[in-house]
Amino acid sequence: MIKITTSDRYNITPLRSMMTNVLSLAAGLLVISIIFLIAGVNPLYAISQIFYGSFGSIYGLKETLTKAIPLILIGTGLTLAFRAKFWNIGAEGQLLMGAIFSTWTGLTFGNSLPPYLIVPLMFLAGFIGGALWGIIPAILKIKYSINEVISTLMLNYICAEFLTMLIVGPWKGSTRFGFPGTDNLPQAAILGVIPGSRIHYSTLILALVCAIILWVVIYKTRFGYEARIIGENPEAARYAGINFFKTSLILMAISGGLAGFAGVGEIAGIHHYLGYPASVSSGYGFTAIIVAWLAKLNPLYAIISGIFFAGILVGGDAIQISLGLPAATVQIVNGTLLVCLIMGDYFLKNKINLRLSNK
C-alpha cells in the first residue's frame, strides 16, 4: 500500500511559487474543459477562442488593456487590504461611489474649468468617494467587530441602489429622452484615449504608478510592515502596540480610493456619463479579488495578473458571441481558476511524501 504523508515546506522560492501558480492555472483550465465538454462545447476550441479573442489580435489586445485598467487599480488596492487579512469584498461599491463622486464633479465644474484642472479634480473626487465607502467597513470592523465580508457586501448593494436612485431621479439628464442616466460629461472632463482604441491612457499610467507606489508602501514602509503584521500575527501586532484602528482606516481608504480611481476611469474614459451600475462596472470588483490572489498579494504582480484576467473577460465576451455561451461562463472560469489557485497553495506550502509500506 502507498502511504501518503505531508510535511511543511520551508524553502519556498519565487520560482517554485510561480511554477505552482502556472500549474494551478493549467489544472484550472483542465477542469473548465470538462465543464465545457459537459455543456456540449468543444473545450479546445472554446479555450483557444478565449485566448485568441483577447491576445490574438490587435483589437483584442486593445480591449484587454482597456479592461486591465480597473482590474490593476482595484487588484492593487486589494493586495494591501488582503495583506492585513481585511477581506474587502466591496470594491464594486467603492468603484461605483468613485464614479458617482467624479460624475458630480465633472458635471458641476466641467464647463468652467480647463482639462488640466478638471481631470485631476475628478480623480481626487473619485478617490475620496471610494475611500469614504471603504472606511465605513473599517470603522464597523474595528469599533463594532462587524465582519467586513458582510458589511462590504451590503455596502455594494446599497451603493448600486443609491446610484440607480440618482440616475432615475434627481440626476436624470435632460438629453436622455427620459431614459435613466446623467447627461454626458463636458468635453473638458473626458479622458483622452490612444487613437483607434478605448485605452484611456491617463488612468492606465495612474494604475501602473499606483502599483509601484503600493509595492513600496507594502514592503518598504513602517505602515506596510504594520499592515502585514496585523494580517500574519494579530497577537504580536497587539503586543507591539500597533494601532489597529488607524492602520485599518488608512488601508481601507487606499483600497477603496483605488477602486474609486477605477470608477473615474470607467466614467470619464469609457462611458462619458453615469448609467446603470451593471453598465458602469462589469463585476471588476469581484474579478479583482482573483487578480490579487494570483498576484500572491504583490502589487507589481497584480499588473500582470490584471492583464491576464482582463484577457479572460474579453475572451469570455468573444466566446459568448462565437459559441453562444451565456455571460455567466466567465464567472465559472474565474471561480474555477480561483479554487485551483488556493488548492495549489497547499502543494506549495506542504511537501507530499509517498512511501511504499508493507502493510
Added chain:
Amino acid sequence: MEEIIISTLQRTMIAGTPLLLATTGEIICERSGILNLGVEGVMSVGAVVAFIITMTTGQPWLGVLAAMVAGMTISIIHAFASITLRANQVVSGLALTMIGLGLSGMLGKPYVGRPLAIKMNDFAIPYLSNIPYIGKIFFFQSPFFYLAIFLALASWFILERTRLGIQIRATGENPKAAEAQGVNVFSIRYFSVIIGGGFSALAGAHLSISYSKSWIEGMTAGRGWIAIALTIFALWNPGRAIWAAFLFGGIFVVQYLMQPLGISPNFLSMMPYIATLLILLLISLKDPKKLNAPAMLAAPYNRTER
C-alpha cells in the same frame, strides 16, 4: 385593513422562509468551525436545478430533491479546499459563490422568462388552517415554510441535545480536544458543510418553484449573504434563527407596502441591506461579549500539528 395585515404577515412568512433555510444550514456549518461564504452561489444552483427539474418532469418534489443533491455536491468543493487542503475559507467560499452563480447562469439561460406550469402548491393543514387569523398566516403556506420551521427546530434539537450535536460543537470549539475524545473532526466538518449546502439549495428551490415560479439570473439577490449575517444575529442558534429570519422577511415585505407612499423604490430596495448592517451594529452595541462565535471558526485544523 384586517386583510392587509393578514396578507402582510402571510407574505412575511414566505419571504422569511429562504432566509431561515439558508441560515439554519450556515449555523450547522459554522458550528463545526467552517465559515462558508458560498451560500449565495449554492442557493442559485439550488434555484436553477429545482426549476429545470420541475419544469421538465412536472414533479416539484423531484426538483427539490435534485436541488438538494446539486447543492450538497457543489459544497464539496468548499469542504475539500477548506478542510482537507486547509485553504483560506474566505477565499474558498467566494470562489464557490462565483462558480455557483456562474453555473446557475449557464444552466438557466434557456429557461429565462419561461413560467412554471406546475409549481409547488400551498398546503393547508387540516383544522389548524381554519383558526381565524392565525390559520391563514401560519397554516396555509408553502410546504417550504413548514419544512424550514421543522428543519430549524430539528437542527436546534440535534445541536443542543444529541451526541452528534456535541461532536459538531466540539469540532468548532476545540478540534484537538474533540479528536482526543475520538471524534473524527474531518468527517464531522465534511458532514456539516455538505448538510449546510443542502439547506442553502432548499432555500434556492423555494425561490424558484414556490416564491416566484420563474427563473431569472441573480434572483437570489443577496439573500445568501443576508443569511450569513443572520447567522451572527441568531448567535449561532437555530431557534433564534426563526425569529431573525421572519423579522427580515418582514423587511422584504414592508418594501412593497411602502411603495404607494411615493418613496423611491430604489431606496426601499436598500432596506434589507441597511437593516442587516443596523442589526449587526445593534447586537454589537448591546453586548459584544454575548457574540460567542465558535472559537475555531474559519481556523483550518491540521491533524499533524500535535
